[in-house]
Amino acid sequence: MNKELEGRVFPPTTPYLVGREKVREFARAVFAQSPLNHDPEAARAAGFADVVAPPTFAVVIQEAGLALLLAAPDTGIDFSRIVHGEQKFTSTRPIVAGDELTAILTVTSIKSLGGNDMITAETAISDAAGDHVVTATSVLVMRGTE
Amino acid sequence: MSDLVVGQELITGKVTLTRFSLVRYAGASGDFNPIHYRDDVAASVGLPGVLAHGMLTMGLAVQPVIDWMGDRGELVEYGVRFTRPVVVDGNGGVVVTVTAKVGAIEDDVTRIDLTVSANNQTVLGKAQVRVKLHQ
Numbered sequence: 001m002n003k004e005l006e007g008r009v010f011p012p013t014t015p016y017l018v019g020r021e022k023v024r025e026f027a028r029a030v031f032a033q034s035p036l037n038h039d040p041e042a043a044r045a046a047g048f049a050d051v052v053a054p055p056t057f058a059v060v061i062q063e064a065g066l067a068l069l070l071a072a073p074d075t076g077i078d079f080s081r082i083v084h085g086e087q088k089f090t091s092t093r094p095i096v097a098g099d100e101l102t103a104i105l106t107v108t109s110i111k112s113l114g115g116n117d118m119i120t121a122e123t124a125i126s127d128a129a130g131d132h133v134v135t136a137t138s139v140l141v142m143r144g145t146e
Numbered sequence: 147m148s149d150l151v152v153g154q155e156l157i158t159g160k161v162t163l164t165r166f167s168l169v170r171y172a173g174a175s176g177d178f179n180p181i182h183y184r185d186d187v188a189a190s191v192g193l194p195g196v197l198a199h200g201m202l203t204m205g206l207a208v209q210p211v212i213d214w215m216g217d218r219g220e221l222v223e224y225g226v227r228f229t230r231p232v233v234v235d236g237n238g239g240v241v242v243t244v245t246a247k248v249g250a251i252e253d254d255v256t257r258i259d260l261t262v263s264a265n266n267q268t269v270l271g272k273a274q275v276r277v278k279l280h281q
Binding site for chain 1: 170228
């Protein structure tokens, strides 16, 4: 893997408009049953503009950032050898339907450990006003070729 | 919420994952890697079977905490390590169990530690949820 990737900041992703039905679909898929995830009235009564996405929904927006990383020509990343090692979400506020979200991915660390390469990518996700919503941090492990 | 003590069990949860669950998550998340729904592809890359998406396991594992917390607080951080794959049998599926305990109380943040198991093994490591509970 290209060690010079460390510190690289990728351009902002195309804004992602969070749809109410997408939130509901994702909520069903992760067995999230709170009315806040499904019922706009319940969400509004709790002070949200619309239905609230489950915490791991941010992965959908992170994915757009990771796509830029994996498509870059000089990374030395072989996608067929990549395993998802760790994931973390650090949240300022929940994602809600109607949010227009942009992701900026930064490669924060590249390490070699026992023949494997580990890349840590932090994807900062902001709303249309430019305010931070959540940062998604992935550790991807690229297995060695022996 | 000051009545919480470290080590206290807060809630448990149990979800049966089937191939249907995996296909539904693939569609909802956009992760269509065929190792999550095709036995032949999973076998061809040396896997013990069709696997649940790690992000599906992570996503469902936090739900008991969300339900327990209700409107009494908010999640500020959630992280996991993917330590073992969750093999999903084509017929019976697999039961994933979650136990949530108080891990630490740090000023206004409560750390909740999750134990997540499937097929008699823990499948996530260092699965920690940090929440801010309203006083």
